[in-house]
Amino acid sequence: MQNKRLLEYxxxxxxxxxxxxxxxxxxxxxxxTGLNAAFVDVGYEKDAFLHYLDLGPNINSxxxxxxxxxxxxxxxxxxxxxxxxxxxxxxxxxxxxxxxNQPILVQIVKEPISTKGPRLSCDISIAGRYIVLxxxxxxxxxxxxxxxxxERTRLQRLMSSIKPANFGVIVRTVAQGKDVEELDRDxxxxxxxxxxxxxxxxxxxxxDRIIGEMNRASSIxxxxxxxxxxxxxxxxxxxxxxxxxxxxxxxxxxxxILRFHNGKxxxxxxFGLEKQIKSLFGRSVSLPAGGYLIIEHTEALHVVDVxxxxxxxxxxxxxxxxxxVNIEAAKEIARQLRxxxxxxxxxxxxxxxxxxxxxxxxxxxxxEEMKYDRSKYTxxxxxxxxxxxxxxxxxxxxxxxxxxxxxxxxxxTGTIQASILVSDIILNNLDYILTKQNxxxxxxxxxxxxxAYFTKGFISEQVRWFFKYKSWVKLxxxxxxxxxxxxxxxxxxxxxxxxxxN
Numbered sequence: 230m231q232n233k234r235l236l237e238y239x240x241x242x243x244x245x246x247x248x249x250x251x252x253x254x255x256x257x258x259x260x261x262t263g264l265n266a267a268f269v270d271v272g273y274e275k276d277a278f279l280h281y282l283d284l285g286p287n288i289n290s291x292x293x294x295x296x297x298x299x300x301x302x303x304x305x306x307x308x309x310x311x312x313x314x315x316x317x318x319x320x321x322x323x324x325x326x327x328x329x330n331q332p333i334l335v336q337i338v339k340e341p342i343s344t345k346g347p348r349l350s351c352d353i354s355i356a357g358r359y360i361v362l363x364x365x366x367x368x369x370x371x372x373x374x375x376x377x378x379x380e381r382t383r384l385q386r387l388m389s390s391i392k393p394a395n396f397g398v399i400v401r402t403v404a405q406g407k408d409v410e411e412l413d414r415d416x417x418x419x420x421x422x423x424x425x426x427x428x429x430x431x432x433x434x435x436x437d438r439i440i441g442e443m444n445r446a447s448s449i450x451x452x453x454x455x456x457x458x459x460x461x462x463x464x465x466x467x468x469x470x471x472x473x474x475x476x477x478x479x480x481x482x483x484x485x486i487l488r489f490h491n492g493k494x495x496x497x498x499x500f501g502l503e504k505q506i507k508s509l510f511g512r513s514v515s516l517p518a519g520g521y522l523i524i525e526h527t528e529a530l531h532v533v534d535v536x537x538x539x540x541x542x543x544x545x546x547x548x549x550x551x552x553x554v555n556i557e558a559a560k561e562i563a564r565q566l567r568x569x570x571x572x573x574x575x576x577x578x579x580x581x582x583x584x585x586x587x588x589x590x591x592x593x594x595x596x597e598e599m600k601y602d603r604s605k606y607t608x609x610x611x612x613x614x615x616x617x618x619x620x621x622x623x624x625x626x627x628x629x630x631x632x633x634x635x636x637x638x639x640x641x642t643g644t645i646q647a648s649i650l651v652s653d654i655i656l657n658n659l660d661y662i663l664t665k666q667n668x669x670x671x672x673x674x675x676x677x678x679x680x681a682y683f684t685k686g687f688i689s690e691q692v693r694w695f696f697k698y699k700s701w702v703k704l705x706x707x708x709x710x711x712x713x714x715x716x717x718x719x720x721x722x723x724x725x726x727x728x729x730x731n
Contacts, residue, residue, distance in 0.1 A: 235505045237567050238628060241445035247273055247337050247347045250356060250442035252426060254295075255349070256435045257331045260324050267327055269335055272436035275346035279335060281323045285352030287365035288326055289314035295334045298430040306420075306427035308364060308395035332435060342626045343528065355419045355440070358451050358479045359404040359412055360388070362419035366397025374402040391416060403455065418478075444468075447475045452603065454480055461487045464496040509568060510628075516561055520554040524565065530574035533562055537580060551580040552587050559591055563598035572604070572623020581615045592617070651713040652682065652690075662717060662725060663698045670720025672703040679715065680706045 230236060255269040258276050268276035285291070290313050297303045317326055327333065339348035355362045369388045371381055384405075388398045391413050404412060426440035433439060442448060446468060450461070454476075461476075461483075463469040469489045476484050490496045497503045508515070514522045516538075523534040535558040537550060562577060582588055588611045595617065596608050605622040612618070655673065662668045675683075683690040683704055694702050710716070717725040 230500065230502075233501065234564075235502060235509060235568065236564065237449075238506065239445050239449060239570075240628060246438070247271070247340055248442045248445075249337055249340060250448070251337045251438055252353060252440040253335055253337070254299075254430065254433045254435055254437050254439055255333050255335045257327050257329055257333055260327060260329060262322065262324055265323050267323055269333060269349055270436065271335065271337075271347065271349070273341060273346050275341070275344075277335070277337075277347040277349045278345070279349040279351070281321065281326075283338070283348075283350040283352065284317065284323075284326060285350065285365075286316040286319075287313070288317055288351050290365045291334055291351055291353065292331075294427070295332060295430065298427050299332055299433070301431050304428060304431060306364075306424035307393070309393060311395055313365065313395060334430070334439065339623065340626060342623065354399070355422050356451070357415040357419045359401055359407055359415045360419065361399040361401065362416065362423065363397035363399065364423060365395060367395065368397045369400070370398070371400045372402040372404075375400070375405055377405070380405055387412065388416075393420065396420070443475075444471070446472060450475065451479065454483060458483065459486060462490050462496060462500075463487070464490040509565075514561065514565065516554070516557045518553070518557055520557060522558060522561060522565070530576055531571050533565075533575065533577045535577065535579050548583060548587065551582050552590070555579045555582065555587075555591050556594055559595045560598050563595060563602070566599075566606075566619070566621055567602055569628050570604075570626075572621045575619040575621060577617040577619065579611065579615050579617060582611075588615075595619075651679065651715075655679075655683075655715055658717065659694065659698075659702065663700060663702075668719055668725070669700050670703075671700070671725075672705055672718040672722075673715055674705045674707040674710065674718065675715040676710050676712050677706045677708055678712055680704055 253271040255271040255277065257267050258270045259268040261268065265281040267279045269279050271277050290311070293314055294303065294306075294308075294311065333351065334353065335349040335351055336353050337347050338350045341347050353364055355364075369385055369392065371384055375381055375384070384400050387409055388400060391409065392398050398416070422440060429437075429439050443451070446463075450472065461472065463472060466489065469487070473484065473487055476487060490499070492499060495503075497506075512524060514524065516522065519538050521536050521538045523536065525532045525534075535555060537554045558577075558579065565571070566575065579591060582591070592608065592610045599606055599608060599619075602621070607620045609618045655675070659671070659673070662671060691702060691704060694700075707716075719725055
């Protein structure tokens with residue numbers, strides 16, 4: 230969250246295998262020369278897809294090590310004395326490199342999306358906090374976002390001197406200004422992960438996960454944690470302990486911002502998140518000044534329509550109104566792409582503007598807002614029809630939160646008992662419980678509208694009950710109940726099972 234507004238929302242399902250970054254021992258099922266690709270069995274219901282261009286130049290070296298490890302000829306992932314195989318041709322054919330039923334070490338680069346299985350790569354990489362380790366390579370590459378020439382030279386020299394032979398390194402943006410000790414610790418952690426994976430390969434069976442990506446919470450912290458974070462709140466003791474241990478290793482100075490939530494309210498209620506989630510993931514998304522977006526999804530692309538709605542006409546003309554709504558829409562669309570993790574092709578239909586400088590302005594604002602997105606993206610200028618095309622890297626399925634609820638009162642049938650009778654039904658039930666069952670200390674939970682009806686006035690219905698039954702009936706508001714729903718509880722807080730008395 231930023232300024233109390235939700236920016237990113239990730240869900241980790243307990244049965245969700247095939248996370249981006251996981252490394253599996255797969256089996257080549259089919260070679261398709263027309264696509265120059267292979268289908269690989271990694272245990273998903275559909276075979277995963279591996280294209281020739283994703284094999285990586287050193288696939289022969291990887292296959293050699295995999296074969297030796299499976300045959301138990303090697304027991305370590307150290308590559309210092311490993312004899313590298315020649316690199317493959319950039320434009321070669323897949324059947325010259327792989328064969329059917331061959332065991333192969335693969336990494337998930339895209340999770341299963343819609344009807345497609347996972348997308349794989351054999352260009353293995355192991356992500357740390359400051360660096361990414363690339364086995365069978367010897368190069369040191371730096372993030373393009375590190376722009377300081379002196380810092381680039383320092384990091385290049387530093388990593389070249391500490392990295393082991395036959396391992397390449399990609400230096401991440403967060404490594405700027407870090408000293409050799411921190412970078413070396415991160416490097417050793419990645420190497421240890423790789424070596425443990427190769428040891429696991431000795432006893433692995435096909436479809437086994439060899440190296441697993443860390444849980445979603447820790448991987449988000451690894452990739453995103455920076456100086457701007459001022460609070461991390463967790464409501465699970467187990468996850469809290471995991472994150473505390475992890476933060477202690479990657480950023481000890483940030484350990485004090487981690488908090489465990491054990492208040493009476495749910496964590497998401499406390500931060501106003503439930504309401505935001507319900508309002509942000511629907512088909513229609515409101516803009517602060519009155520406009521709204523309609524977001525539609527198809528198999529091929531996502532379409533966003535910008536509407537002015539009841540936007541007040543404070544601007545002097547139609548062009549100014551269009552520009553003002555479009556600026557707001559551009560900011561919200563950039564947030565929605567991150568929030569829903571929408572990928573592939575996105576087409577935005579902005580409100581028509583006539584002036585070229587206004588079209589340029591919207592394009593510039595969209596690029597500026599997308600700057601903080603971690604996924605790779607391209608934003609094209611508005612076309613003649615006022616459409617903006619955006620492509621955004623899609624590595625996991627788009628997040629769809631169901632924001633429509635089944636009516637708690639009618640259960641989806643569309644009909645309810647005559648609502649005008651509900652007060653009589655409650656009174657009849659109350660009379661039955663207090664006179665026939667002789668219960669005392671009754672509490673009735675009901676919708677705030679009903680609560681207001683029974684408690685309004687100087688001599689309210691609730692006070693009349695007291696005079697009639699010589700027993701005070703406590704009323705409790707519960708907004709989760711439907712307008713004509715109610716529940717009776719005894720003095721121990723247990724629900725009283727009753728047949729509604731009409």
